[in-house]
Amino acid sequence: MNIHSEQHVQHGLWESVLASLQGSLYANQFVCAMSSQLFHIEETKDLRGNKEMHEHLVHSSYHRVTAIGSALRIQGRETQRSIIETLTACIQNAQQADAKVSEYLGVMHNAAPQGYKSFMNHVISWQNASNQSLKDARNELISAGFTFPDGQHSHHRQYTQHYWPGHPAYPLFYQVQPVIRHVLTEMRLTSPEHAVTQGTYIAYLMGRGYDYPSALRIVESWETYETLPGQEYL
Known part of the structure; x- marks a missing residue:
């Protein structure tokens, strides 16, 4: 997880990462609201897969919120390496939870009454949008030289040391x-x-x-x- 390209910083790396994360959480909110609504509709209150989906949705939301908080701290020039590690771990954990969320949304769609198929399509669309924005944030960090817990990183050659916001030589x-x-x-x-x-x-x-x-x-x-x-x- 090294910064090796000043261009990413100059053109607003953290602003861009934060925007992607916030976009992901925005879409995630619709997934939460719409899927929870199904518990309060007579025809869908016991929809197969919804309870199991929520077990993973809670984690995906938590990790998005934590990732955003970490990005805000970095943008505010906090310099601890553990903040970066928290950010990358939360993005990865959210993606792992998302895989199960998407799986159970498919189960829910298949089990939904015909009149709720379109509703489920909208939920799935929001989940796909949330997934893509989170992937964008991850790709931006990888392109800037950061390594994720699963080992994925940029293969660009490194020429510099670590320069975190707040480092005396950073500006x-x-x-x-x-x-x-x-x-x-x-x-x-x-x-x-x-x-x-x-x-x-x-x-x-x-x-x-x-x-x-x-x-x-x-x-x-x-x-x-x-x-x-x-x-x-x-």
Whole structure:
């Protein structure tokens, strides 16, 4: 679960993830309301599969709410790694619960009186929408380099350390990344074997208007300057 692409952060990774999660919960609310309504209708109060479906629906809703809370905390610049782990685990747990919810919605549809088939189709549509939005959130996190408990992660090569919101180097790191990615191209360093020094990057940043302490802080914030972003463009 590593951030390796500043582009995701710059274009609002957490805002986008949060929007997907909230969209998923929005659809989930309709599934909850409509399926619960069936308990209060004479013809469907004992509809086969509804009770079993709700056993999983409760968990899917809980995990969505918890995932949203975790995303809000990260967006608010809380930095504990365990928050990220909570977020990814809850998305995965919600998806596991969703599989059973969808299974039992199918049972309910098959068992529903003819006059309630259309109603069940609408419930299933809301569940599908909720599933898709949750999948979107997961895919956004995977694309940004985060690993899920089941081991699914991005296969992109990693060039940087972890930079959480609130990390001392976070603002400058993500401000400079798009610029520094082109440093070697601009300096006509076209050979992968060309030696790149710390001074090369400091001089480049100072040429871009950063004072020496800021430039040094940015460069030293990476593990080693041999793995600074930009070298993949050689």
